[in-house]
Amino acid sequence: MRLLIATDAWHPQVNGVVRSVERMTEAGAGLGVETVLLTPADFASLPMPGYSEIRLSLVTRASVLARWERLAPTHVHIATEGPIGHAVRGACLRRGQPFTTSYHTRFPEYLAARAPVPEAWSYAWLRRFHAAGSGTMVSTPSLERELSARGFAGLMRWTRGVDTDLFRPRDGDAFPGLPRPIFLSVGRLAVEKNLAAFLTLDLPGSKVIVGDGPDRARLQALAPDAHFLGALTGEALARAYAGADAFVFPSLTDTFGIVLLEALACGVPVAAFPVTGPLDVIGETGAGALDADLRAAALAALAVPRARCRQEALRYTWAESARQFYENIALAHALGPMRAIPRRRFRAGAEAAPPEAAGASGDEAKRFA
Template structure:
């Protein structure tokens, strides 16, 4: 399989989409898959106003067709609904190529948080975008149920994983000197992440924020007592998780939350709202507390044994995530190819009858 992955989410962005795709590519090479990425780096692009790490690419049709011809993929996956993803979709439809998509981001909610755009309009556009795919991958059962209720079809489950060798319980002095208990947030500092709700909580000890984004200055002004550490990755990030006491996940719009798994793998209990993502990852496992009162959840999570959190994280592996991903790609490709053959056969029959 030579798989083309078209994605608008790519470096220098640091987020769950990029990490998931990187892990899929790494695992794919061990499964006999040759993954090739098509990103904003392949085309002229401009920074998104107010969010410069996101690039808006101008993927001209002829240049895109030339790239596809040079890559010669056997399968195509469109990871995002941005300018690169839309251009790849348009090209696939014009050439009669089957393709898969994935639903990573709640764009209707994100857009509504920034502009007066009705969510119904955005969901209608997304239904049309994904409706042309032979399969659309979703990360959790609750998200699958929600999107089915909104009229999405051909949904396929694709869970996520965590590197439990990197993210593990350990003695760490990464947050030494800060007053305990230590309540940690890790993620992009943008309005849709609802970080302000975390910073507004009346909690003992210290709030620690890891990440960066367009909302950092506003959030820092809201909570001058909180510690903002900027973007951290790899071993550095793992040591911060291991040093904290509770991971607070205030998002109401994430479709999964890989940071939840990273925290749990380090033995860090989770406090979150009972919404898609936390409901599926934490749920009734005992590895965290879900409550509409986030302060109550954060305080209750302090009593959760760290070993229970680690035990839950061990259920998730990138190997299983990759197995699901590539099985979905192959199944959807066969489904799309079969549909294409049927449509051509029907068209030929009609011509003969005519």
């Protein structure tokens, strides 16, 4: 298998898409797969307005086809729905090449937070984008239920993993001088991460934020007593996790949250809203606390045994994630292209909200705001 992975998310971005693609690429060799990438590094690009970390590739049909001929893939996976993903999708359809996709990001909710675009319109476009493939990979059962309720078909499970050698409990105080307990949050500083819900909580001790992004200045002004450390990686990031007393995850829109696994692997209990991602990773495991009252969840997490958190994280490996990923690709390729969902059945203006059993949705932002 010579697999082409097309992704609009790539360095210098630090997010779950980039990390997942990197891990699958690394694992491919051990599974007899040669993996090649098509990323913004292969094209001229422009910074996304208001979010310069994200590059919008200037992709043309000719440039994609030229690279396709050079790379000569036997299988194709499209990780994102941006310019590169859209161009590769078009190339696959023209060539009759089966391909898989993955659903990483709630773009309808992200876009609606920034512009007056109805979520139903965005979901209709995304549904049509993914319907042309042979299968769409999703990270959790609750996300699978939600997307199925929204009319997505051909859904396949693909979990995530964590490096439990790097992310592990450690001795020493990573935050000397800061009052305890330490409540930590790690992630991109952007409006969709809902960090204000954490920073405005009345909590004892100290709040620490690791990460960077376009919302940093606003958040620092909102919570001048919080400690913003910027982006950390590797050992520095692992030490920050291990030095915290609780990890607070205020996002209502993440589809998984690899940071949840990293915190647990370091022995740190998680506090979060009961939405997609935390519901699937924490749920009833006893490795954290989920509550519509985030303050109550944060305080309850302090009582969770750290050994229980580590034990739960050990269930997630990148090896198992890679096995699922490559098996899905082989199966979907053998099945061939899916039939596109008829437009008459799912019109943007007529899309119904998923039932409560479908898990997280854009409605959660209203429930927990």
